[in-house]
Amino acid sequence: MAIALTAGMRANLTSLQNTTSLMENTQKKLSSGKKVNTALDDPVNFFKAKDHNDRARDLSAKKDGMKEAIKTIEAANTGIESMYDMLDQMKSLASAAKTSDNTSDLKTQFDAIRGQVQNLAEDSKYGGKNLLGNDALQVEFDENGSNKLSVQGIDAKSQLGEIRTASTTKTIAAANFDTSGGMESAIVEIDSAVKTLRTEAQKLASSLSTISIREDFTNNMINTLNTGADQLTLADMNEEGANMLMLQTRQQLGTTSLSMSSQAAQAVLRLF
Incomplete structure (x- = not known):
């Protein structure tokens, strides 16, 4: 009723x-x-905010890749710095051999340090990538992967102390301290290897700077996107x-x- x-x-x-x-x-x-919780509240602002938040999440994933790339380059640079120290020791031994009567011991020390070049290079990897083992690194900056940077490593792993780049090969031969010419040749080879390493270190530094700038840009863009989404939906x-x-x-x-x-x-x- x-x-x-x-x-x-x-x-x-x-x-x-x-x-x-x-x-x-x-x-x-x-x-x-939030003033907009579902598409029923405001379909235009809801989907605009969703697009902003989705892009922010995608860029956040790319930012993680940039952080890993930075650490990979830093690992290679650490290896190069240590190689400088070893090459400096080898140069000192070759120079000392010029005025020493005990070249046999100096030769043994020279070759022992020379043999560590490969070990240093092999230990300079990070996250499965080794830029001193001729690996290449590709860093993506945008959400669809169209903007990226390629970093080509060098081959510094040879048993003979070779340092190979895309265009050159610098070889440090086993110690030959029987003649002054052999000692001088070792010094020249070491200086040439150091020069090559410095060139590669500069390239790595340039790539590192580019990635760092893009990482900062990505952080700012993520903040902008999240702020924009909030302005559309927050109460x-x-x-x-x-x-x-x-x-x-x-x-x-x-x-x-x-x-x-x-x-x-x-x-x-x-x-x-």
């Missing part, structure tokens, strides 16, 4: 129901901190708090008005 309501009661009830619905939406905004908590107070007041007034309408109907019944 349907219950008949007076026009005033029905109007008050409808207003009260609308107020309750608005309070639920406002409460959702206050609890989530003004002060405004929503004020809205809730206003709606609570309206709800109280609606409840009071509905009660008054009911009392009016009861007064009519008392006439009979």
